[in-house]
Amino acid sequence: MxxxxxxxxxxxxxxxxxxxxxxxxxxxxxxxxxxxxxxxxxxxxxxxxxxxxVGRIDELREIRDEGDAVRIGAMATHHQVLRDPLVNEHLPLIAQATATVADPAVRHRGTFGGSLAHADPAGDLPAVALALDAVLVARSVRGEREIPAADFFVDWMTSALEPDELLTAIRVPKLGPGWGSHYWKFHRTAQAWAIVGVACAVRRERGAIEDARVALTNMGPRPVRARAVERFIEGRSVSEDAFRSAGAHAAEGTEPPGDLHGSPEYRTHLAKVLTTRALTAAAAV
Ligand SMILES: Cc1cc2nc3c(=O)[nH]c(=O)nc-3n(C[C@H](O)[C@H](O)[C@H](O)COP(=O)(O)OP(=O)(O)OC[C@H]3O[C@@H](n4cnc5c(N)ncnc54)[C@H](O)[C@@H]3O)c2cc1C
CATH class of the missing domain: 3.30.43.10 (Uridine Diphospho-n-acetylenolpyruvylglucosamine Reductase, domain 2)
Known part of the structure; x- marks a missing residue:
């Protein structure tokens, strides 16, 4: 066509x-x-x-250290993000999830900002941005505004950007000492879209989970934060049982779609299992 x-x-x-x-x-x-x-x-x-x-605007590709955060230019390609030392050191969850996006050809052209602005609930990076409490920076002739990831993904393929706004950068708070993270993606074949994905970051202290952030890919019209899981696991000692019980809450508040790849019931099952796995992997730091 x-x-x-x-x-x-x-x-x-x-x-x-x-x-x-x-x-x-x-x-x-x-x-x-x-x-x-x-x-x-x-x-x-x-x-x-x-x-x-905006492909020729080099200033939109910069990834830089901003002290307690990493600022990723909206036009940084997936390939660039994957290899970036700051991202790998402070935000390995982004690098790990980006490595699962499509194939090398797509990763060389596709951008971090494009993936977020596109607001596809099956995209891997919106859930990661949500789990990491990223802040999205938008510019228009009216000025600049910052949009927390929690407010950015409005509906299916719909972001909070106004038609005249350009997403210029994404500011992501660094994960400090004690934090571990994991993105668990379930897909039919390598390089396919997620049927369900789980982005997870936890902070361990003296054998317990002190902080937890969990967000889900493809469990509704937009990425969703699994607050019930977070509430359940925070303050609990690290154990297989605790992670399994926390995972059981993963589908609360979600609206999983049904399609050729899976029914809502199947996605609900996957969300629970994958959340348990993602928590276990993230806590193994
Ligand atoms: C074969 C294939 C497989 C894929 N598999 C996956 C996958 O497994 N997981 C995954 O997450 N993604 C996947 N993708 C999507 C890929 O990650 C794209 O890179 C991404 O969705 C869009 O990024 P882009 O830079 O190409 O944006 P574009 O295609 O150029 O734009 C997408 C949308 O975002 C808007 N937009 C882009 N940048 C900005 C900006 N700076 N400010 C305002 N609006 C903006 C555009 O107007 C458009 O509406 C796949 C794509 C292909 C072709």
Whole structure:
């Protein structure tokens, strides 16, 4: 299929990009790595009036240390994130989950920010951003605003970004000493989308779980934080039984979809089993 016609703009800076978005009106789309948007255009599931291609704005690719957080430029590719020393040292959960995204070709073009802005509940990185309490930085001609991940994913493929806003960076608090993390993805084959995924980070102290953060992929129209699991496990001694009992709460408050790959009941079962496994792996630090 061939896409509908659209105006094409390729700004050279963030200022130019946000001006172009403001000028283009409600029916403009940002083009990042194009790995999700291009198929939608070709299938005419999306037919924007204008594309603002931010692929040449180098400042959006920077990953830098901000003391207690790592700031990841929205246009950092999956490949770049995977290999980045700061991400690997302070946020191994992001590197581990990113390694499960698609294949090397997609990872060389697709971007961290694009994956979040796309807000696909089956995407691996939204749940990771949610579990890590990331803050998403958006710019428009009206200024800059910060959106906590908890408020960013609004509905199926819908984020809190306004049509004229550009996601510029994602600020992710570092996981300090005592923290362990794990992303457990269940998929049909390697390089496939998650049927269910679990992003988990826990802080161990004197044999107990002091803090826990758990978020689920593909258990509803948006990524969901498994608060009941967190409440159950916090303060408990590390044990197989505790993790299994915590995992039993994983599907509370979720709305798992049914599709060719699994029924809601199957996903509920997976969420419990995978949460138990993810907690166990994350706590083994
Ligand atoms: C074969 C294949 C397999 C895949 N498998 C997986 C997988 O297993 N797991 C997974 O998580 N993902 C998977 N993906 C998706 C991949 O991760 C994409 O990289 C990602 O979804 C979109 O990133 P992108 O940079 O290509 O964004 P684009 O396709 O360019 O854009 C996607 C959407 O986000 C918006 N957008 C992008 N960047 C910004 C920004 N900076 N500001 C505002 N809006 C923005 C666009 O307007 C568009 O609506 C797969 C993709 C393919 C093609």
């Amino acid at each position: 061939i896409s509908a016609t659209f105006a094409y703009v390729r700004p050279g800076s963030v200022d130019e990009a946000v001006s172009a978005l403001a000028d283009a009106g409600e029916d403009a789309k940002v083009l990042a790595g194009g790995q999700s948007l291009t198929p939608l255009l070709r299938l005419r599931l999306a037919y924007p009036d204008a594309l603002v291609d």
